[in-house]
Amino acid sequence: MTDVAKKVQDYKDSLKQKAEHLIIKGFPEKIVKLNELLETPNFHNRELNDVHQDLNIPIPPPSAVSSEPNAKRQRLDSSEASSNSTAIIEGTKVYVLPNGTVPCNKPLSDLIHLVKPHIRELVEDSNLLKMWISFMIPKIEDGNNFGVSIQEDTLAEIQSVESEAAAFFDQISRYFISRAKIVSKVAKYPHIDDYRRAVRELDEKEYLSLWLVMCEIRNRYCSLHDIVIKNLEKIKKPRSSNAESLY
Known part of the structure; x- marks a missing residue:
């Protein structure tokens, strides 16, 4: 066995x-740890109002649109507009943030900081199990393929969990993009309360999504542990020898 082949075999043995x-x-x-985490105040019995945060976008006073009551807006051509410089209409200033930047929602940012490592661990653990089962699938032969089918079914379940866990990261990034778009609407139309309410509703939705993500991570660990433990013998030894079948 060459030095490279030995290193590859050592890697496979270590991975197993x-x-x-x-x-x-x-x-x-991990299952016990996640159950305990779901019972902490971060997730258990937390009021939705706890994740609300002030946008730091004040409502500016409305400016007078016209000095004459019931005045009709007239269409002015370029020559009239230049000659009547006093007819300029001033509206409410938009995109003005006198109090500085609009911060991210801190309660949710802290929660995301707590959840993301568990998402990453699930992706890494699923990838490890996927390679483990792949290394134990025997070469293709005729007959006695029942154990191999169990390996393949288990492998498909692990791959599904890995893909689902990776999608949780995309869900978090989409939340920040969606919130930024609504906050920009609040800055542009500060007098419209519906936009401010939309931000609060989105924050509440993200909190519930993060709680659900943690539940799903716990559930996926439970399901993977259950399916592998129940079929561990067949996964490690998918084919029985002919000698064993005689007794």
């Missing part, structure tokens, strides 16, 4: 040991 330790000991510990 890590995966078995993860599924037997690591997953149960």
Whole structure:
């Protein structure tokens, strides 16, 4: 065996040991940890009002649109507009933020900072299990493929979990983009309360989404642990020998 082949085999053996330790000991510990986290005040019995935050966009006083009551707006051509410089109509200033920048929602940002490492761990753990099962799939032969089908079904479930976990990151980025668009509307139309209400509704929705993400992470660890433990013997030894079948 060449030096390169030995290093590859050592990597495979090390990965198998890590995966078995993860599924037997690591997953149960993670499930207990996530259950405890879901019972903390960050997620359990938290009021939706707790995630509201002031936008730091004051409502400016409205400016007078016209000095004459019931005055009709007249269409002016370029020559008339230049000659009647006093006819300029002043409206409310927009995109003016006298109090500085509009910050991100701090309660939700703190919660996202708490959730993201668990999403990353689920992606990494799923990838590890995927490679573990892939290394144990035997070469293609005729007969006795029941154990191999169990490996393939388990592998498909793990790949589904990995894809779903990766999608949670996209969900978080889409929240910030959506909130930025609504906040820009608030800055442009500060007198319209519906835009301000839309920001609060979006923040509440994101809080519920983050709670659901944590529940799904816990549930996925439970389902992967359950399916692997139940089929661990067939996953590790998908094909029984002919000698064993005689007794």
